[in-house]
Amino acid sequence: MIIKKYKKEMILIAGILIVSCLLLLFNQILFRAPAGKVEITVDGNVIQTLNLNEDGEILVHGFNGGTNRVVVKDKKVSVTEASCPDKVCIHKGWIQHTGENVVCLPNHMIARIIGE
CATH class of the missing domain: 2.60.320.10 (N-utilization substance G protein NusG, insert domain)
Structure with a gap:
């Protein structure tokens, strides 16, 4: 019952975490040059x-x-x-x-x- 109530919030948090990880990875690749x-x-x-x-x-x-x-x-x-x-x-x-x-x-x- 609690999971159904907060399903949209959990999806939003997961989406924010995924985007943050992708941005961090992109940043590491971009500034890898010595x-x-x-x-x-x-x-x-x-x-x-x-x-x-x-x-x-x-x-x-x-x-x-x-x-x-x-x-x-x-x-x-x-x-x-x-x-x-x-x-x-x-x-x-x-x-x-x-x-x-x-x-x-x-x-x-x-x-x-x-x-x-």
């Missing part, structure tokens, strides 16, 4: 592309004189210094997988990990 480079853009223009296999750092001059220090270390990328007031880009931490990015909206800067 991370090889980080592409740094300001206002949509590529400023520099850095190799993740080489440690280093770059000072990016963004919008209205704003700056971001992008560091590559141990095949990971992080923004360690920023002139923006909120510092969200710094709090993002280290990224390392293809498709991940660090965005600094006030300075119009994006650091995006791309495949090789």
Whole structure:
């Protein structure tokens, strides 16, 4: 009797679970490519592309004189210094997988990990 009462809800939950699993599988297949480079853009223009296999750092001059220090270390990328007031880009931490990015909206800067 309880099963009949909640049949539509159970079908909805099962459907949501199936779609979620398919989306997770699609995401894993899409971003399977090994991370090889980080592409740094300001206002949509590529400023520099850095190799993740080489440690280093770059000072990016963004919008209205704003700056971001992008560091590559141990095949990971992080923004360690920023002139923006909120510092969200710094709090993002280290990224390392293809498709991940660090965005600094006030300075119009994006650091995006791309495949090789």
